[in-house]
Amino acid sequence: MASIVRGTKDFWTGIIYIAIGIAAIFFISDFKMGTAVKMGPAYFPTVLSGLLILIGIISFVRSFIQHGSPVSGYAFKGLILVTFSTLLFGFIVRGAGLVIALPLLVIISSYASKQFHWKYSLGMAAGLTMFCILIFLKGLGVPLPILGSWFGR
């Protein structure tokens, strides 16, 4: 970022709040506003969005005035692997079944750890899969397939 920005956190927070506020107003604009006495579905959301934009602007402006600590130590690897493995789990659990989706979730996510070790990770995956099938599927009756629809039934 250019050096005129003194508070990186304020800067980005401001932009995010303003963007969400504008989007929130945009997506509610099809509905009726109504009046204070008889509020329409758009009334409260519009007021809140306006407030969010206002806070965003203050934060944005402040970022050029007030020094703040920089954003530090982003765990990109953790962020991406944890988010991706969870999304993947959701995506394939119905089709592939728990015996495939769960070990993938464990192995991919544990790769985010600096102490990652193939041997332990595979062991964890096997143990957790067994445990979850016993407790959640058999014990609590969560309707997840052990082997999913992609394999015939």
Next chain:
Amino acid sequence: MELLSNLSLGFSVAITPGNLLYCLAGVFLGTLIGVLPGLGPTATIAMLLPITFTLPPVSALIMLAGIYYGSQYGGSTTSILINVPGEAASVVTALDGYQMARKGRAGVALTTAAVGSFFAGTVATLLLALFAPPLAEFALKFGPADYFSLMVLGLLASVVLAQGSLLHAIGMVVLGLLLGLAGTDVNSGAQRYTFGMPELADGIGFVVVAMGMFGLAEIIRNLEHNEDRTSAVTKITSLMPSRDDWRRMVGPILRGTAIGSALGILPGSGSILGAFAAYSIEKKISKNSAEFGKGAIEGVAAPESANNAGAQTSFIPMLTMGIPSNPVMALMVGAMIIQGIQPGPSVMVEQPALFWGIIVSMWIGNLFLIILNLPMVGMWVKIVTIPYQYLFPAILVFCSIGVFSLKNTQFDIYFMAIFGALGYMFTKLDCEPAPMLLAFILGPMMEEYLRRALLLSRGDPMVFLTRPISATLLAVGVLAIVVASIPALYRKREEAFREE
């Protein structure tokens, strides 16, 4: 004596074998997650919520409550033994508790924490039983405008107590309120922010948001610094405090209990503030203030009593008015709604068995904790030494399956993953997720009360200032924000949080 008959009703509910078992399970699980750093009560309760749906309401709430105060307790054990606070509220305990352990007085510190917690828990339970009925009666006088203002106060309080920037925290509150509105509007049937997705017609589940923002985001944050946690565990010798120790802990326990109970009732507070306040007050007034930070027994007794008392009394606003004072209470409100109970002043009248059963079970739970913990310290210590790299994939698995089982849809897993990533990015930008979750729960309620208040006043917004209850509540909220933003105090607040 109405109190006695109420309590005996509570006993008759809490003492049934089934409820005793759920209470025990709750405090056991609570201690476990309190001991494990990187897994907080909010994420655990969110994770276990789906399992409790099949239980009767009383048992479900007894267990969930047990998890909460159990976690306060477990957090102190690890603070003392290995200087790793499992819970935010036990950060202060680590200051002197760990120093005591290093001097070979780990056992004494643990006993002090246990005795302090038990005493505080007993007193706070009694306070809850004494003050809940009049408060609930008072709450019946509340009009829509007053409820609206009470919620504003709760949200402002959570902003003041959030770490980092006040401005960002206010933004998170507004964002949470907005997110809470997604779904079908109850009044007009309008599909707000659903983007044509039928999965969003009922709104985003608060469990989904909680697990993402607290469970997943917490994991990602912990992965930043993957330190090996096989630190030296202190050996425990004698558990018994000396005569002098007993004498020194009485005052701090009494004061800690009082401070913790009072601060716990405040909306937006819970147990953390009480622990900090009790410690700093004790440090100021104690004869042995020079010893603080070097293993003063007062420095363990006061915050431990305060955090347990606060955990207990934070149930008061939730049980009497249906207003959650922290994310854990917000989850409890959610659990009650799913069980078909509308939290509010009427719960006590319509469901006395439920109400008093929960209160009495808290005292029983505290008793369990003392029995459970002192002999089992060795086991808890072993659990702490489980490396995080084995722990987090398991947490991830439990979160994913748990969130799926809510509505049996994989969409909730996607939303959880997205909220996890968002939650992490927001914490990186100094935007705390706790106020957001609270606002998320309160969003629809606030809109409803705002609607009704303005309908009754024919659109005149002055109603919030002309009604005495509402005006007082708003004034307190504004005062809290003003005080927190005064530069000198602001720095103090920063310091208080930096000790984490």
